[in-house]
Amino acid sequence: MKISDKIDLIRNNEATKDNVLYSFEYFPPLTDKGIEKLYDRIERMSSINPLWIDVTWRGGSTSQITLEMCQHAQMFTGLDVMMHLTCTNMTKADLDNALNKCQEYGVRNILALRGDPPKEGEELVNDCHLEYGVDLIKYIKENYGDYFCIGVAGYPETHLEATSPEDDLKYLKDKIDAGGDLIITQLFYDNEAFFEYESKCRDLGITVPIIPGLLPIVSYSGFQRMTTLCQTRVPKSISDRLEEVKHDDSKVKEFGVDLTVEMCQELMEKGVKFLHFYTLNLEKSVVDTVMKLGIMKKKKSLPWKKPSFKDRSEESxxxxxxxxxxxxxxxxxxxxxxxxxxxxxxxxxxxxxxxxxxxxxxxxxxxxxxxxxxxxxxxxxxxxxxxxxxxxxxxxxxxxxxxxxxxxxxxxxxxxxxxxxxxxxxxxxxxxxxxxxxxxxxxxxxxxxxxxxxxxxxxxxxxxxxxxxxxxxxxxxxxxxxxxxxxxxxxxxxxxxxxxxxxxxxxxxxxxxxxxxxxxxxxxxxxxxxxxxxxxxxxxxxxxxxxxxxxxxxxxxxxxxxxxxxxxxxxxxxxxxxxxxxxxxxxxxxxxxxxxxx
Known part of the structure; x- marks a missing residue:
């Protein structure tokens, strides 16, 4: 099912309109053993009923694993899936194959991204002349109509390659005008940055859901590496608290959950109804966060899990x-x-x-x-x-x-x-x-x-x-x-x-x-x-x-x-x-x- 349609159904239902919804992101492992473990993990995490999961895309040989993961989740966990898709280093044949496979598997949601540009000295393989995320959105709309719900990426602290925050927001507006249905943000640890970003988006006339991306801290070194890579701002109050426990892995994880809960509670108090968790393919911290927030939904629609395939939508x-x-x-x-x-x-x-x-x-x-x-x-x-x-x-x-x-x-x-x-x-x-x-x-x-x-x-x-x-x-x-x-x-x-x-x-x-x-x-x-x-x-x-x-x-x-x-x-x-x-x-x-x- 399209995530945009699910959101509309929930928000237009008096009994569910105030529910806080959440989703999980996973990436394709590189080994069969890793895939086996991740399938088990996704199945366990599906029991707390995320609104959807999304699966990242790397291109090349890994793209087949992404497609298999999407099919598996749709068919066997009953979860709707949003598949990441990039347009750099993609031939038209590869792009169409990915989108056609999504249709075959019943995947109706795409997170449209530019992807990483080719490294210096690498040749750009792209015969469909799609340079930016907005070009990919237009391509999907032109060739697949309204079949897909299209998500786009947002950057509360501005994209690293943007010439200015204003230009970055203008580009975001272009993606929404081209057919984007919702925005999932880059990770952040400063809620004020998100609130300011959301306000500026609304001032520009962007009305689609803006979903904050949250990454619980699970290790000190991983946190340092990720925030450096993404150039994420970390408030001093957070870095000071983390420094106190950095030599105790269990306390770092505990702090990571507590911090994410605090951030989510503040977001929810300000009216945020969607939370997107970057899992790093891990389970405990994200599940603990959802449980502590009291938003976990374990309700089953049937005694068994129904695949989220259109062909089986009436199966009962x-x-x-x-x-x-x-x-x-x-x-x-x-x-x-x-x-x-x-x-x-x-x-x-x-x-x-x-x-x-x-x-x-x-x-x-x-x-x-x-x-x-x-x-x-x-x-x-x-x-x-x-x-x-x-x-x-x-x-x-x-x-x-x-x-x-x-x-x-x-x-x-x-x-x-x-x-x-x-x-x-x-x-x-x-x-x-x-x-x-x-x-x-x-x-x-x-x-x-x-x-x-x-x-x-x-x-x-x-x-x-x-x-x-x-x-x-x-x-x-x-x-x-x-x-x-x-x-x-x-x-x-x-x-x-x-x-x-x-x-x-x-x-x-x-x-x-x-x-x-x-x-x-x-x-x-x-x-x-x-x-x-x-x-x-x-x-x-x-x-x-x-x-x-x-x-x-x-x-x-x-x-x-x-x-x-x-x-x-x-x-x-x-x-x-x-x-x-x-x-x-x-x-x-x-x-x-x-x-x-x-």
């Missing part, structure tokens, strides 16, 4: 099975002509694609055998030990599993002891959902959707269970008329007490003036597709890590060959207690469980 329903592996779901459904909206059964696409990945996913999960064995265990001597790995994941000590790419949801903490009990008794959990009944939509654990609503969940559990427990489980569940279940193994042997065309809503919400929303379902057909994917991960990603004749390979092969994937739903979301049911099943079969593998 998904099967629960990919809750912990949403990137796979997005990759498998990327070629759908339409996405389910309102009810899964009404408009679901006729087919899932094969398992696939985007370029960014290969970087994200490209790990060596050594790294994966360290992540998932060097060896297994019994099948029961598999449960220890899953418990480690539940506790947050293991980053991901072959079938889980997401961190555990907050709501799982309410049933963690129960989940651990299952995993110590050969019920190896894959997915779960506690029940909730009429919980306010603003609840910090279960809440999602607009304020003033109520959300509901049926209790759900999904696990791998050994073949010797399958018949006892089916017999045991027959006496519970409110429970529905399905099971299937890697050979496609299946059992179920639901119809083959059944769709069961397991999450829904009721909101003022809206139809009942049903964003998460259990779908009979989708479950079997998911089971194929899960068993494939075990067979092709996990087992090959170990020697063929090893005990570990034998244990994991048994997991693939001799276990069923089962999902169970308790349809009584008011008085049902699926946890009690499963614990009773374990208790009644404890002798068989304990004698297995002896």
């Amino acid at each position: 329903v998904r099967p629960i099975f990919w809750a912990n592996k949403p990137k796979s779901y997005i990759a498998r459904t990327k070629d759908w002509d339409e996405f389910p909206n309102g009810r899964w059964g009404v408009s679901r696409s006729p087919a899932f694609g094969d398992m696939g990945e985007y370029p960014s996913m290969s970087k994200l999960y490209k790990k060596s055998t050594k790294q994966l064995k360290k992540l998932w265990g060097e060896e297994y001597n019994t099948e029961r030990e598999i449960g220890n790995l899953i418990i480690s994941y539940i506790k947050g000590n293991t980053k991901r599993l072959p079938w889980c790419e997401e961190k555990i949801q907050d709501e799982t903490s309410t049933i963690s002891e129960y989940i651990e009990k299952l995993n110590t008794n050969y019920l190896f959990t894959v997915n779960s959902q506690p029940k909730c009944n009429s919980v306010p939509s603003h609840d910090s654990v279960f809440g999602w959707g607009p304020d003033g609503g109520y959300v509901y969940q049926k209790e759900y559990i999904e696990f791998l269970i050994p073949k010797f427990l399958v018949e006892p489980l089916k017999t045991f569940l027959e006496s519970y008329r409110n429970i529905s279940y399905q099971g299937v193994n890697s050979s496609r042997d299946e059992f179920s007490n639901v119809a083959s065309d059944s769709v069961n809503a397991v999450t829904w919400g009721v909101f003022p003036g809206q139809e009942v929303a049903q964003p998460t379902v259990v779908d009979h057909t989708a479950f079997y597709l998911w089971s194929e994917e899960l068993f494939q991960h075990i067979k092709e990603e996990w087992i090959p890590l170990y020697e063929k004749e090893s005990k570990t390979s034998e244990v994991l092969t048994s997991l693939h060959d001799n276990y069923y994937l089962v999902n169970i739903v308790d349809n009584d979301f008011v008085n049902g207690d699926l946890q009690e049911v499963i614990e009773k099943f374990i208790s009644e079969n404890l002798e068989a469980i304990n004698s297995y593998e002896e």
Whole structure:
């Protein structure tokens, strides 16, 4: 979505017009390892709902990384992205390729910049005759109309190459008149410089948002280097305070957060409603600043993150099975002509694609055998030990599993002891959902959707269970008329007490003036597709890590060959207690469980 449109929607809504909005900037790392770490960081930081993120542009080979980062963020974090774009040392073909890729990826925001001029002795590569940022803005407008929201850079302390502050402001006005929609400023540490700059911009007739750029101090040397490079003015009161702690890195970071909070509070008191943070690809200082300011927004519009692609803008329903592996779901459904909206059964696409990945996913999960064995265990001597790995994941000590790419949801903490009990008794959990009944939509654990609503969940559990427990489980569940279940193994042997065309809503919400929303379902057909994917991960990603004749390979092969994937739903979301049911099943079969593998 265009940032300018988002701002208009927020400012024209009585409930949100006074909210302080914030955004984060990142730059493309130079290594795959750095990219992997940054994707994780962006995903974590996306949970506090920045209005957008922007990604810097260096040109050359790094430009492809910028484009991949933008695609990844749009597709997998649900964040809108503003991509930096420069016009120096860019051919027309390169420029058009970048802008066309943005359209393909759904990126609708560009920060139009001149870029660094060629160094002395370097030849200028520019066959589109664009010399300044204003030329790039005009080019985008002439060739792409109003498709993009265009941001421009502002300099409260005047651009280093400007002949005068007055000329610098005149040039800024030219960029806005050419089609700039908002201004993001260079970093500063003197709020008075920003206030004076903002006032002069308004006097010139510039009415677009002017967003202050803020960089929390994270190291003394980095601060000195950055302020020297940008020739940033530093008030003596700040430099004196920094000098007192410069030899203690932790105190420097603490001071950096406190200073940024002080600056933001003063900006907000003077009516500033937008804050842009230069993260330097770091997390803690920026997140701490936002938290201390009390402006953090953790509200989810849906229980899952919706990509910010136009093609998926109406998507509102998904099967629960990919809750912990949403990137796979997005990759498998990327070629759908339409996405389910309102009810899964009404408009679901006729087919899932094969398992696939985007370029960014290969970087994200490209790990060596050594790294994966360290992540998932060097060896297994019994099948029961598999449960220890899953418990480690539940506790947050293991980053991901072959079938889980997401961190555990907050709501799982309410049933963690129960989940651990299952995993110590050969019920190896894959997915779960506690029940909730009429919980306010603003609840910090279960809440999602607009304020003033109520959300509901049926209790759900999904696990791998050994073949010797399958018949006892089916017999045991027959006496519970409110429970529905399905099971299937890697050979496609299946059992179920639901119809083959059944769709069961397991999450829904009721909101003022809206139809009942049903964003998460259990779908009979989708479950079997998911089971194929899960068993494939075990067979092709996990087992090959170990020697063929090893005990570990034998244990994991048994997991693939001799276990069923089962999902169970308790349809009584008011008085049902699926946890009690499963614990009773374990208790009644404890002798068989304990004698297995002896």
